[in-house]
Amino acid sequence: MIEVRGLVKEINGNPILNDLSFILEPGSMYGIIGPNGVGKSTLLHLLSGVDKPTSGEVLLEGRVASSYNRKEVAKWVAVLQQGGLGSVGFTVREVVAMGRYPFQNWMGEEKADQSSIIDEALQAMGLTELQERRMDQLSGGERQRVALAKVMVQEPRLLLLDEPTTFLDIGFQVQLLDIVKGWQRERKMTVVAVLHDLNLAAHYCDKLLVLHEGHIEAFASAVDIIEPQLIERVFGARTIILTHPETGVPQLLLHPSQPSAQQEYGI
Numbered sequence: 357m358i359e360v361r362g363l364v365k366e367i368n369g370n371p372i373l374n375d376l377s378f379i380l381e382p383g384s385m386y387g388i389i390g391p392n393g394v395g396k397s398t399l400l401h402l403l404s405g406v407d408k409p410t411s412g413e414v415l416l417e418g419r420v421a422s423s424y425n426r427k428e429v430a431k432w433v434a435v436l437q438q439g440g441l442g443s444v445g446f447t448v449r450e451v452v453a454m455g456r457y458p459f460q461n462w463m464g465e466e467k468a469d470q471s472s473i474i475d476e477a478l479q480a481m482g483l484t485e486l487q488e489r490r491m492d493q494l495s496g497g498e499r500q501r502v503a504l505a506k507v508m509v510q511e512p513r514l515l516l517l518d519e520p521t522t523f524l525d526i527g528f529q530v531q532l533l534d535i536v537k538g539w540q541r542e543r544k545m546t547v548v549a550v551l552h553d554l555n556l557a558a559h560y561c562d563k564l565l566v567l568h569e570g571h572i573e574a575f576a577s578a579v580d581i582i583e584p585q586l587i588e589r590v591f592g593a594r595t596i597i598l599t600h601p602e603t604g605v606p607q608l609l610l611h612p613s614q615p616s617a618q619q620e621y622g623i
């Protein structure tokens with residue numbers, strides 16, 4: 357269980373997050389949503405323990421997150437960063453294998469051969485053919501899939517995703533989130549994802565945490581959150597909400613003020 361108590365974060369004296377408290381249950385998938393600059397990535401960094409709060413605390417299984425050393429925390433928390441990976445000189449396979457670092461001794465060795473875990477992750481992300489290709493020879497979307505394969509071999513109990521679908525076309529957006537959702541269910545993994553696409557967030561997340569002006573505006577299921585007044589208050593955007601005909605999940609249509617080309621030209 358992850359417990360956040362009275363979390364406050366200031367950056368250069370500016371308040372970003374103000375007195376947040378919530379609990380994340382193991383084995384569920386959570387979405388963090390909110391407008392640009394509200395503090396979503398900041399909150400993710402605090403959950404991972406890489407950043408310390410100004411006051412308040414994040415407890416990972418009862419222990420303060422920032423008190424874990426890097427290798428300890430990497431044994432159970434994996435982070436998929438915005439923008440993917442550096443590692444330009446390495447091959448795809450080498451980068452994915454780096455995900456096993458928390459389980460290796462000081463010589464970079466592990467007790468059992470891990471090649472099958474790596475093969476499985478490469479295959480799941482459609483990277484088998486590309487495994488000997490160098491990272492600087494990949495497209496943005498391919499790099500993002502490598503980043504996901506790397507966290508997959510880490511076999512985390514808590515997976516933190518910062519805008520994981522940014523570089524992906526719609527096919528791979530759904531594929532990536534389907535894979536993450538499958539792991540979450542099979543491995544009882546906890547997932548926390550910063551997502552800008554509210555329709556994807558509504559579909560995949562058990563609960564959404566909405567950040568607005570430094571506080572939690574709402575923390576509930578998509579049915580309670582994806583509604584026009586809340587979306588307009590938080591994002592300043594007018595929307596029309598429909599129910600997905602197959603899944604029953606609320607889905608949102610944007611409501612621009614300008615007429616569409618079709619309305620204007622009758623095309």
Ligand SMILES: Nc1ncnc2c1ncn2[C@@H]1O[C@H](COP(=O)(O)OP(=O)(O)OP(=O)(O)O)[C@@H](O)[C@H]1O
Binds near residue numbers: 368390392396397
């Ligand atoms: N190193 C820093 N120095 C100064 N201000 C920072 C720093 N990092 C973040 N901020 C500020 O903190 C606020 C929250 O940033 P954060 O990246 O957490 O927002 P976000 O909700 O993830 O935004 P986005 O949706 O645009 O990715 C922003 O106003 C940002 O400008």
